[in-house]
Amino acid sequence: TKYVYAFTEGDRDMKDLLGGKGANLAEMVKLGLPVPPGFTITTDACRAYLAAGESPETLDVEVTSHLRNVEQEMGKRLGDKNDPLLVSVRSGAKFSMPGMMETVLNIGLNDESVQGLAAQSGNERFAWDSYRRLIQMFGKTVQDIDGDKFADILHKLQADKGYSGDLDMTADDLKHLVKEFKKVVKDETGEDFPQDPRKQLDLAVEAVFRSWNTERARLYRRRERIPNDLGTAVNVCTMVFGNMGETSGTGVCFTRDPSTGHSGVYGDYLVNAQGEDVVAGIRNTLSLADLERLDKKSYDELRAIMNKLETHYRDLCDIEFTIQQGKLWMLQTRVGKRTPAAAFRVATQLVDERLITSDEAVTRVTGDQLTSLLFPQFDKNAEKKVLTKGMPASPGAAVGEIVLNNEQAASRVAAGASVILVRRETNPDDLAGMVAASGVLTARGGKTSHAAVVARGMGRCCVVGAEDLAVDEEAGTVHVKPRGVTLKAGDVVAIDGTTGEVFQGEVPVVDSPVMTYITHGLDAALSTGLDADTEELVRAVDRILTQADEKRNLAVRANADTPEDAERARSFEAQGVGLCRTEHMFLGDRRKLIESVILADTAEEQEEAFDALRPLQKGDFVGIFTAMDGLPVTVRLIDPPLHEFLPDLTELSVELAVKAARGEEVTEHEKRVLEAVKANHEQNPMLGLRGVRLGLKIRGLFKLQIRAIAEAAVECKKKGLDPRPEIMVPLIGSERELQIVRDDAERIIGKVEKENGVELDIPIGNMIELPRAALEADHIAAESDFFSFGTNDLTQTTWGFSRDDVEASFFNEYFDYGIFGISPFETIDASGVGQLVETGVTRGRAAKPGLKCGVCGEHGGDPASIHLFDRLGLNYVSCSPFRVPVARLESGRAAI
Ligand code: ADP
Ligand code: MG
Numbered sequence: 001t002k003y004v005y006a007f008t009e010g011d012r013d014m015k016d017l018l019g020g021k022g023a024n025l026a027e028m029v030k031l032g033l034p035v036p037p038g039f040t041i042t043t044d045a046c047r048a049y050l051a052a053g054e055s056p057e058t059l060d061v062e063v064t065s066h067l068r069n070v071e072q073e074m075g076k077r078l079g080d081k082n083d084p085l086l087v088s089v090r091s092g093a094k095f096s097m098p099g100m101m102e103t104v105l106n107i108g109l110n111d112e113s114v115q116g117l118a119a120q121s122g123n124e125r126f127a128w129d130s131y132r133r134l135i136q137m138f139g140k141t142v143q144d145i146d147g148d149k150f151a152d153i154l155h156k157l158q159a160d161k162g163y164s165g166d167l168d169m170t171a172d173d174l175k176h177l178v179k180e181f182k183k184v185v186k187d188e189t190g191e192d193f194p195q196d197p198r199k200q201l202d203l204a205v206e207a208v209f210r211s212w213n214t215e216r217a218r219l220y221r222r223r224e225r226i227p228n229d230l231g232t233a234v235n236v237c238t239m240v241f242g243n244m245g246e247t248s249g250t251g252v253c254f255t256r257d258p259s260t261g262h263s264g265v266y267g268d269y270l271v272n273a274q275g276e277d278v279v280a281g282i283r284n285t286l287s288l289a290d291l292e293r294l295d296k297k298s299y300d301e302l303r304a305i306m307n308k309l310e311t312h313y314r315d316l317c318d319i320e321f322t323i324q325q326g327k328l329w330m331l332q333t334r335v336g337k338r339t340p341a342a343a344f345r346v347a348t349q350l351v352d353e354r355l356i357t358s359d360e361a362v363t364r365v366t367g368d369q370l371t372s373l374l375f376p377q378f379d380k381n382a383e384k385k386v387l388t389k390g391m392p393a394s395p396g397a398a399v400g401e402i403v404l405n406n407e408q409a410a411s412r413v414a415a416g417a418s419v420i421l422v423r424r425e426t427n428p429d430d431l432a433g434m435v436a437a438s439g440v441l442t443a444r445g446g447k448t449s450h451a452a453v454v455a456r457g458m459g460r461c462c463v464v465g466a467e468d469l470a471v472d473e474e475a476g477t478v479h480v481k482p483r484g485v486t487l488k489a490g491d492v493v494a495i496d497g498t499t500g501e502v503f504q505g506e507v508p509v510v511d512s513p514v515m516t517y518i519t520h521g522l523d524a525a526l527s528t529g530l531d532a533d534t535e536e537l538v539r540a541v542d543r544i545l546t547q548a549d550e551k552r553n554l555a556v557r558a559n560a561d562t563p564e565d566a567e568r569a570r571s572f573e574a575q576g577v578g579l580c581r582t583e584h585m586f587l588g589d590r591r592k593l594i595e596s597v598i599l600a601d602t603a604e605e606q607e608e609a610f611d612a613l614r615p616l617q618k619g620d621f622v623g624i625f626t627a628m629d630g631l632p633v634t635v636r637l638i639d640p641p642l643h644e645f646l647p648d649l650t651e652l653s654v655e656l657a658v659k660a661a662r663g664e665e666v667t668e669h670e671k672r673v674l675e676a677v678k679a680n681h682e683q684n685p686m687l688g689l690r691g692v693r694l695g696l697k698i699r700g701l702f703k704l705q706i707r708a709i710a711e712a713a714v715e716c717k718k719k720g721l722d723p724r725p726e727i728m729v730p731l732i733g734s735e736r737e738l739q740i741v742r743d744d745a746e747r748i749i750g751k752v753e754k755e756n757g758v759e760l761d762i763p764i765g766n767m768i769e770l771p772r773a774a775l776e777a778d779h780i781a782a783e784s785d786f787f788s789f790g791t792n793d794l795t796q797t798t799w800g801f802s803r804d805d806v807e808a809s810f811f812n813e814y815f816d817y818g819i820f821g822i823s824p825f826e827t828i829d830a831s832g833v834g835q836l837v838e839t840g841v842t843r844g845r846a847a848k849p850g851l852k853c854g855v856c857g858e859h860g861g862d863p864a865s866i867h868l869f870d871r872l873g874l875n876y877v878s879c880s881p882f883r884v885p886v887a888r889l890e891s892g893r894a895a896i
């Protein structure tokens with residue numbers, strides 16, 4: 001295998017091998033943009049290293065020849081003592097993982113070459129600044145030394161000398177830092193800072209490989225559903241220097257505003273600074289307009305490149321660049337992360353600019369982005385106490401208790417609180433706190449700071465750079481300087497990620513305009529008086545959803561058990577109910593009646609209880625059929641084990657024992673209930689008497705439900721409505737089970753038709769949620785009018801584990817071992833459970849061509865699963881009402 005590619009050898013389609021950063025660097029070289037020479041070590045090499053615990057020997061050899069090529073091109077040698085070539089070692093996986101992986105700059109500096117660099121550049125301060133950065137970054141990321149060990153020394157020096165920042169440090173100060181930093185390395189590792197440049201390079205490359213498996217990298221991947229086995233590529237790139245004085249600098253920019261989507265120029269620039277300074281939020285940045293004033297030539301060139309990149313990628317790009325003494329260099333580009341609102345606006349703007357088609361626009365947004373636009377916002381009319389204002393970095397409205405670190409965040413969230421993580425600035429170690437928090441607030445940093453980038457990626461509400469805040473983690477306080485207010489951890493604040501405002505105390509939240517649009521339609525949303533940005537957003541969502549609806553193959557139904565749910569689903573444009581559960585209809589006051597069914601000694605007693613239940617059931621169905629008038633409603637006959645309707649065995653035994661011990665009388669009825677509870681107790685209720693098994697054991701139960709459904713349909717018809725019930729039998733494993741229920745159902749429906757002189761057309765189908773049902777689908781289809789895949793149970797029965805028992809107990813280990821990338825209850829296990837779905841559909845349709853097949857269960861609202869269901873040719877998915885818009889969009893994306 002070839003392990004190393006020069007930047008001149010790759011292109012943007014090679015992300016699997018070269019990672020996102022490497023592939024895009026190569027693409028920029030292809031476009032003729034000014035990229036410093038370098039090469040990319042492939043993800044294959046990373047996987048080989050992680051598997052063997054050491055680098056393959058051929059990798060060393062390939063690195064040598066590529067390094068020599070770069071040296072030749074630059075006319076310098078790595079770490080040469082007179083005129084050293086320096087390189088950066090940069091990680092870059094297939095999917096961008098902001099801040100997750102480590103980068104080391106200035107590789108090649110040592111005690112000798114730092115002198116050479118000083119002499120060559122005529123800038124001693126610059127050379128020593130670069131060297132101290134190398135030791136600091138190398139120590140922290142390659143040698144695992146606590147970064148504070150270096151930062152403390154630096155801060156102490158600045159404090160002692162009364163400096164206000166890095167720029168005040170002199171060459172002598174920096175020499176002093178180098179000495180101190182080297183001491184730290186020696187103390188911490190027992191060895192001197194490595195002086196051999198090639199050894200620095202090799203160690204850094206291996207450290208990048210290893211960083212793939214750090215705790216926070218794994219956490220990020222789990223959240224973002226990135227597989228654990230991809231590995232990262234490593235880019236070795238000739239250093240260019242933004243820290244060479246006043247005509248140098250480094251910056252980050254976007255071709256459009258990543259939080260609004262507006263076209264134009266957005267960016268941060270820092271004079272006389274290197275790499276991470278911008279992202280780390282160490283100093284406050286200048287804007288690109290400032291750069292235009294400072295260095296018009298570089299600015300114009302940058303603008304031209306931005307335009308070229310946006311045209312080439314046909315999307316919003318983000319860009320990292322450095323200016324070395326008036327010469328512009330491109331260090332990175334990628335299709336930029338953006339807020340959900342910006343994603344919709346940018347997609348339709350690009351359609352209007354004729355850069356992409358309407359179909360492509362649908363693929364440029366995701367269901368998750370749509371979901372976050374449905375979140376509530378702060379009530380504009382509510383009274384609010386403004387504390388301060390920062391920069392809006394990621395939209396949303398978040399209210400919660402102040403927490404100052406990961407531990408507080410985790411413990412308060414575990415206690416049920418909603419929290420706002422407040423920090424001076426965030427770094428990758430704060431990821432766990434950001435995940436737990438409802439919102440993130442920082443005192444320092446710009447829109448491209450770590451907090452901003454990560455929060456946007458997660459769709460988390462975020463305000464950054466609220467400079468009035470003094471955050472003291474140790475004291476547990478946040479002081480708001482101009483107001484003289486001091487808040488403590490636990491105090492409630494509210495942050496608005498759209499305006500940047502920070503409020504003290506609770507602020508009420510209201511529906512988002514997109515939610516209003518989804519519920520009441522475009523005209524209604526527009527009539528609420530939206531500002532121009534919001535109106536553009538609502539129109540963009542409307543255009544994209546309309547296009548998705550037009551293109552999708554899957555119908556989208558909702559799971560709804562009540563008329564209210566059915567109405568909500570309908571307002572979200574659900575095309576019917578795919579799963580109406582009936583068990584809740586036997587709870588509450590009706591539990592007593594079910595109890596009588598279970599306790600009944602004679603058929604007559606049971607009949608009485610059924611007679612009492614039937615009109616109640618019928619009423620339930622009339623409500624739902626009315627709400628879904630003209631659309632199908634799939635009613636699932638009662639599914640759960642009987643004991644769910646009875647008291648808990650242990651509780652009841654204890655209660656009665658206590659009663660007896662107190663000398664109180666235990667009634668005959670109580671004794672009978674206890675007997676029944678004991679008789680119905682099961683070791684594995686999930687695999688016990690439930691679904692069709694219960695229906696066959698107590699035949700009257702299903703019959704009662706079927707009659708209620710038929711009578712409800714009649715009643716609706718008599719009112720002039722168009723009810724479309726479908727009867728669904730749960731937990732079928734054999735065609736014979738279905739045959740028996742079907743016979744009963746046809747007889748009952750026929751009777752109801754005759755009694756009322758009304759004709760009914762009620763399909764009778766079944767759930768496929770047992771592996772046997774999928775395998776026997778051809779036989780079952782002969783008895784069935786439709787299939788609905790119950791993928792929750794099918795996942796449980798295929799894996800042989802029960803969700804309630806396993807998720808908390810061993811899933812974390814399974815993620816770590818890479819057995820799942822994501823819980824199979826969240827995204828369908830495509831290769832295992834998916835195969836059974838495919839088998840069920842294929843065999844079912846072989847026996848009965850055109851057999852209607854749907855999916856109910858949570859997977860019906862999960863984007864990745866929806867894409868699989870589309871591929872397998874299902875007719876519809878059914879999901880919770882709130883997921884309906886997401887399912888519409890994702891089905892459209894799947895079809896395009
Ligand atoms: P990340 O993935 O965190 O953005 P990068 O590899 O892009 O990490 O590098 C971190 C910072 O270092 C960026 O600001 C980048 O522009 C800068 N940098 C990386 N390589 C070089 C280089 N060869 N010359 C100058 N700056 C560099
Ligand atoms: Mg970068």
Ligand code: MG
Pocket residue numbers: 639730769790793
């Ligand atoms: Mg089920």
